Amino acid sequence: MKVERVELLHVAIPLVSPFRTSFGTMTTKDTFLLRVVTDTAQGWSEFAADPEPLYCSEFVGAAELVLADHLVPRVTPEVTAAQVAPRTHAVKGHKLAKAALETAVLDAELRSFGMPIGTFLGATTDKVPAGVSVGIKNSVPELLADVEGYLAEGYARIKLKIEPGWDVEPVRAVRERFGDVLLQVDANTAYTLADADHLRRLDEYDLLLIEQPLEEDDIRGHALLAQRIGTPICLDESITSARDAATAIALGACRIINVKPARVGGYLEARRIHDVAAAHGIPVWCGGMLETGIGRGPNLALAALPGFVLPGDVSASSRYFAEDLTEPFELRDGFMNVPAGPGIGVDPVPETLRRFTTATKVLYA
Ligand code: OSB
Ligand code: MG
Secondary structure, X not given: OEEEEEEEEEEEEEEXXXXXXXXXXXXXXXXXXXXXXXXXXXXXXXXXXXXXXXXXXXXXXXXXXXXXXXXXXXXXXXXXXXXXXXXXXXXXXXXXXXXXHHHHHHHHHHHHHOOEHHHHHOOOOOEEEEEEEEOOOOOHHHHHHHHHHHHHHOOOEEEEEOEOOEOHHHHHHHHHHHOOOOEEEEOOOOOOHHHHHHHHHHHHHXXXXXXXXXXXXXXXXXXXXXXXXXXXXXXXXOOOOHHHHHHHHHOOOOOEEEEOOHHHOOHHHHHHHHHHHHHOOOOEEEOOOOOOHHHHHHHHHHOOOOOEOOOEOOOOHHHHEOOOOOOOOOOEOOEEEOOOOOEOOOOOOHHHHHHHEEEEEEEEO
């Protein structure tokens, strides 16, 4: 496949409400899309991180630079999706930037064969159960009102963002009020091993999992914590490759893995993590980064692989945006449909994309 043009489109789309985590508060999805035009089809992708390096070390400005100067030159003009990772391997890190490039190339390649990404990855269903990630609120009543709304919409699982000072109390309140809903928490690295006794207080609330309680490079710490709390540990930030997954599983650092394609360099490595986890009997679920429809479409396809046995952070467009870049994704009886069209199965709505685009840059022509 011959790449003829690579464009980077900055977009800024307001969130329906601020999203607060232990690492910061987001009010806008401020990122970029990649458009790769080839001799056979064009492909789209979305960069998953934010303008500030608070969730992970990558951020919009750095990704733009590394794509322009170091990644795009290594994959042009002739490339296939499977070649993107080996050809960019010499560039250390920058997995979210690499994921954006690989996904746009993969989208173009699959569209030229007329194949949906779910078919390519090995999806076994056409709809997946949807969970919702609920940010840190100013008060417990505010949280309960939000959770009540999401449950009324039909979400199959609730995830509460936690941090020191906002953990046991909100979890207890949600459990008491809503009974045996599927409930889990995400700390985004906000605790240390010294908090083990405190985190053990969550054991009585029968949580599905606690996500990433400790620093991203602390695999051993998670293994030690796992011996001191009953709630299953799930890793997010710590897992950046199939090898990481194998290490974490072997060391007893996690019983569940959150697979985010962007964090691990793309859908090809995400599938390998799924395979490694499945071979060990470790359940996985598909994480999210508040993506627009361009990022969420392919995430839904990944979530339809058989090892994805827990509901993912794959919510309806309306949970994030008043207006999405694509046709809106809707929740039906707690499920989201996997896009059925070729490639990632979704396109930006041209007029909407124009309105939300703040700058365009040609990276290759
Ligand atoms: O840790 O899973 C996370 C959003 C941005 C960055 C990190 C995370 C999240 C979420 C939201 O939890 C998931 C979503 O609905 O997209
Ligand atoms: Mg997380």
